Amino acid sequence: MRAAGVTEFGGPEALHMVDVEPEPLGPGQVRLQVQAAAVAPTDTHARSGAYAGRDPFKTPPWVPGMDVAGIVTEVGEGVDHLAVGDLAMGIVVPMGPHGAYREDKVLSGNSVVRAPRGATAIEACTLPMNGLTARMALDRMALQPGQVLAVTGSAGAFGGFVVQLAKADGLTVVADASEADEQLVRDLGADVVVRRGDDVAARIRELYPDGVDGLADGAVQSELVLAAVKDGGAMATVRGYKGNGERGLRALPNQVARAAEDRAALDRLRQQVEDGVLTLRVARTFPAEQAADAHRLLEAGGIRGRIVLTF
Structure with a gap:
């Protein structure tokens, strides 16, 4: 079985095609003939x-x-929400040779749902990890309709989904953006756009002197953006940042692996794509054999939408 992987850890050049053992199929599991796998910073x-x-x-x-x-x-015993021949998408918790960059993948049936109607495999694979992380971030902050959410990294994959899901939840969204990305972020649904940068917290406070109710830190600015949040407010993080313990702020690190078998949440995201709530954005595709080039492009920064490997 072919996969794009590493035999020694290192830079992008460490990625190459490797042979991996086929994965056995058990009860409650699904086998996919992989057509597309999205590339994320976690992968690098x-x-x-x-x-x-x-x-x-x-x-x-x-x-x-x-x-x-x-x-x-192939579907294992007990799987009744998918059938052989369906185009499906799933979230993978990679361990050893069992990541997503392989031409055949077995997953728990609860990690896989139908692809959104009308979406290609390339488009569908951009949703699970970032979509579930965005949903988790919003659920943990537990803001109520009408409250204000700030989003950093709003032009990115995670941030873009947060903006769209927050609007669907009835929140007011203030999002950061560069001048080049401002229209993109407005198109995603942001109510207010402020210029991104290390001083973004001050820009947000100019508009909301008491601070915002919550903040989703897709830009991983951590302590630089704490000041944007009101006393007792919430901040969702994606790289483990736990806050500084001041002002009663709730810093909420989000680990998407905890939602890897939340089939209902993943299927809800699928429905929201079909309903036009969420937008699937593909920046560029590479054959799996060029995974090293895909990682180089991602690490160079400035990508809007997901990079996808094809099989």
Whole structure:
């Protein structure tokens, strides 16, 4: 079985095609013939060895990837929401050779749902990980309709989904953007756009002197943006930042692996794509054999939409 992975951790050049063992199918599981796998910053960290200490597999190869889409080729006993031949998408918790960058993938049936109607595999694979993380961030902050949410990194994949989901939840959204991205962020539904940067908290406070009710920190600015949030407010983070314990702020790190088998949440995201609430954005595709080039492009920054590997 072919996969794009590493046999030694390192830079993008460490990625190459490797052979991996087929995964057996058990009860409650689904097998996909992979057509597309999205590339995320988490994948670049995995490739470099940042998560090696957490991985139970101590021998290579290691295969990155958390988003996958393809054709269902087999379903295990007890799976009744998918059928052979369906185009489906899923979220992967990568361990050792079992990441998403492989041409055949077995997952828990609760990690896989139908692709949104009308979406290609390339488009569908951009939704699971970022969509579930955005949903988790909003659910944990538990803001009420009419409250104000700030979003940093709003032009990115996670931030863009937060903006759209927050609007669907009835929140007022103030989002950051560069001048070049301002129209994109407005099109995603932001009510107010402020210029991005290290001083974004001050810009938000100019508009909301008491601070915003919550903030989703897609730009991973951590302590730089705490000041934007009102006393006792909430801040959702994506890289483990837990706040400074001041002003009663609730800093809420989000680990999407905890939602990897929340089929109802993933299927709700699918429905919201079909309803036009969420937009699937693809920046560029690469054949899996060019995974190293895909990682180089992502790490260079400035990408709007997801980079996708195709099989």
